[in-house]
Amino acid sequence: MASVNSDLFAAGCVGxxxxxxxxxxxxxxxxxxxxxxxxxxLLYTLIRLTSESPEPPFTTTxxxxxxxxxxxxxxxxxxxxxxxxxLAKFPGPVLCKVTGLYLAYISFTGKRHxxxxxxxxxxxxxxxxxxxxxxxxxxxxxxxxxxxxxxKSELYRIADRDLVHSALFFKPDTKRNHRDRRRIxxxxxxxxxxxxxxxxxxxxxxxxxxxxxxxxxxxVVDVGATLGxxxxxxxxxxxFGGMTDFEFLKKGDSNGIMRSNKLATTIMDSVGxxxxxxxxxxxxxxxxxxxxxxxxxxxxxxxxxxxxRALDYRDLSSYWMEGxxxxxxxxxxxxxxxxxxxxxxxxxxxxxxYFLTAHPECARQLRQELDKEFPNPAGMLDMDILQALPYLNxxxxxxxxxxxxxxxxxxxxxxxxxxxxxxxxxxxxxxIATNSxxxxxxxxxxxxxxxxPARWIPxxxxxxxxxxxxxxxxxxxxxxxCIGKMLAYQEMRHTLSRLVLMYDxxxxxxxxxAGFPQGMQYTRSxxxxxxxxxxxxxxxxxxxxxxxxx
Ligand code: HEM
Numbered sequence: 234m235a236s237v238n239s240d241l242f243a244a245g246c247v248g249x250x251x252x253x254x255x256x257x258x259x260x261x262x263x264x265x266x267x268x269x270x271x272x273x274x275l276l277y278t279l280i281r282l283t284s285e286s287p288e289p290p291f292t293t294t295x296x297x298x299x300x301x302x303x304x305x306x307x308x309x310x311x312x313x314x315x316x317x318x319x320l321a322k323f324p325g326p327v328l329c330k331v332t333g334l335y336l337a338y339i340s341f342t343g344k345r346h347x348x349x350x351x352x353x354x355x356x357x358x359x360x361x362x363x364x365x366x367x368x369x370x371x372x373x374x375x376x377x378x379x380x381x382x383x384x385k386s387e388l389y390r391i392a393d394r395d396l397v398h399s400a401l402f403f404k405p406d407t408k409r410n411h412r413d414r415r416r417i418x419x420x421x422x423x424x425x426x427x428x429x430x431x432x433x434x435x436x437x438x439x440x441x442x443x444x445x446x447x448x449x450x451x452x453v454v455d456v457g458a459t460l461g462x463x464x465x466x467x468x469x470x471x472x473f474g475g476m477t478d479f480e481f482l483k484k485g486d487s488n489g490i491m492r493s494n495k496l497a498t499t500i501m502d503s504v505g506x507x508x509x510x511x512x513x514x515x516x517x518x519x520x521x522x523x524x525x526x527x528x529x530x531x532x533x534x535x536x537x538x539x540x541x542r543a544l545d546y547r548d549l550s551s552y553w554m555e556g557x558x559x560x561x562x563x564x565x566x567x568x569x570x571x572x573x574x575x576x577x578x579x580x581x582x583x584x585x586x587y588f589l590t591a592h593p594e595c596a597r598q599l600r601q602e603l604d605k606e607f608p609n610p611a612g613m614l615d616m617d618i619l620q621a622l623p624y625l626n627x628x629x630x631x632x633x634x635x636x637x638x639x640x641x642x643x644x645x646x647x648x649x650x651x652x653x654x655x656x657x658x659x660x661x662x663x664x665i666a667t668n669s670x671x672x673x674x675x676x677x678x679x680x681x682x683x684x685x686p687a688r689w690i691p692x693x694x695x696x697x698x699x700x701x702x703x704x705x706x707x708x709x710x711x712x713x714x715c716i717g718k719m720l721a722y723q724e725m726r727h728t729l730s731r732l733v734l735m736y737d738x739x740x741x742x743x744x745x746x747a748g749f750p751q752g753m754q755y756t757r758s759x760x761x762x763x764x765x766x767x768x769x770x771x772x773x774x775x776x777x778x779x780x781x782x783x
Pocket of ligand 1: 401402403415569570571573574575577578581637639640641642706707708709710712713714715716717718720721
């Protein structure tokens with residue numbers, strides 16, 4: 234008996250010792266699992282060969298393994314909630330301090346932004362949202378993104394170790410590789426590059442109008458889903474020169490490709506907050522949607538690279554190939570471009586249409602502005618004119634402000650940094666509390682929770698108007714900010730204007746107008762609990778226009 238107890242005690246001590254050794258190292262979850270499986274097998278073999286105890290070797294192995302795991306777990310938890318932890322002075326929910334799995338779970342529900350709003354309301358400007366994560370509800374948190382030494386946190390790491398780590402969006406292997414890759418992408422997002430893809434946006438927008446009319450059932454159409462199809466088709470043209478099988482506006486998404494893509498993004502944005510877990514799940518069927526998204530992008534990339542026919546414009550693939558990115562490195566860039574470029578734009582346009590329908594006085598004001606510039610609603614829309622329209626841009630900014638609660642953690646560099654007067658130690662993951670900042674009276678006054686596009690026009694809400702443009706984080710901040718921002722604006726300005734010029738939108742009877750925005754689930758992909766089913770009718774006087782899928 235004494236020997237069994239001393240063995241268990243020894244296993245517990247090894248647990249504490251391994252915590253001391255491993256606590257600040259970033260070991261991949263799948264490697265750790267392999268290591269522990271091998272260690273367990275070795276221990277079992279040793280016990281079997283040497284033990285004289287009547288207890289079956291398997292039982293002894295499980296007991297020792299459990300003693301080890303329990304002591305490791307307890308030591309980890311005790312340290313994380315102890316005053317010795319470097320983030321001990323920052324308040325936050327105990328469960329968040331204990332494990333990253335809690336925030337991962339909250340994130341998976343799509344309600345991380347409102348959870349963090351509540352925590353900031355309770356604890357103040359700084360909240361410890363994970364064992365090693367701090368969120369800051371203050372405009373001075375912008376300094377995190379201006380600091381050239383902060384890096385993307387480990388939470389952006391791609392689970393697949395075979396993929397080259399210089400694709401955009403994910404944690405790059407080096408800043409230099411990230412900059413080089415960005416330079417290659419950049420060509421499309423210049424004024425000249427954007428001009429080349431504009432005809433594709435125009436063509437797809439006519440198809441969108443056609444789909445909105447054709448898909449009506451019982452007098453309503455799912456505007457959100459149709460905009461999702463439009464955005465995916467646009468990105469198919471922008472990224473792969475249209476050499477895809479999507480044509481979602483024409484055929485719908487019967488294979489659930491968009492759903493898979495959204496789910497893959499959600500898994501990354503939630504489970505990714507516990508990177509060790511994502512490393513393990515990556516090998517299991519649970520993440521098959523992530524693999525499916527990648528496989529689809531790979532196959533489209535191959536089709537595009539082997540294309541016989543010359544394109545009459547330069548798509549993003551053209552820049553990648555000219556930039557010399559090898560084929561086997563492009564698949565991740567392709568997934569990123571398709572996903573980052575479609576779901577985001579579609580969601581924001583969906584919200585724009587919703588807000589304008591919920592606030593008819595704003596819709597009227599926007600239409601007035603557009604009618605003045607474009608007396609023929611079906612005529613050409615000049616992008617330079619659209620770019621300069623104050624109310625149109627106000628509508629887009631206001632919708633972005635209210636609906637893009639991104640979570641953008643950065644790793645604090647060696648030497649630590651000071652944020653809002655507080656020292657943050659090296660290695661901490663730190664992020665601005667986007668949603669709380671977007672909704673704060675400190676930045677947006679009056680009525681920060683209300684859709685009021687005029688706040689983006691100087692003095693638009695009266696002499697007291699406060700609009701802190703700097704804290705609008707909808708396109709990210711600093712060196713990793715959205716490279717597609719200008720394309721997104723081009724798409725949103727063009728398509729929203731066309732919709733407002735051509736159609737009247739109305740809620741059908743019984744639509745839960747107030748519930749729609751509250752039903753938003755946000756996981757870097759946006760889900761709508763309530764579909765945006767609207768009555769869409771042509772404005773009086775608009776009879777025929779070019780709609781067909783020719
Ligand atoms: C309304 C539309 C869009 C929104 C709100 C949006 C938002 C964002 C945000 C917040 C980030 C930074 C993420 C972070 O730091 O964690 C980002 C990055 C990125 N976005 Fe967008 N985006 C939009 C449209 C697009 C489009 C059209 C593209 C075109 C391909 C695109 C491509 C990218 C890429 C490649 C990155 C990673 C940049 C890097 O790592 O350097 N986005 N986007």
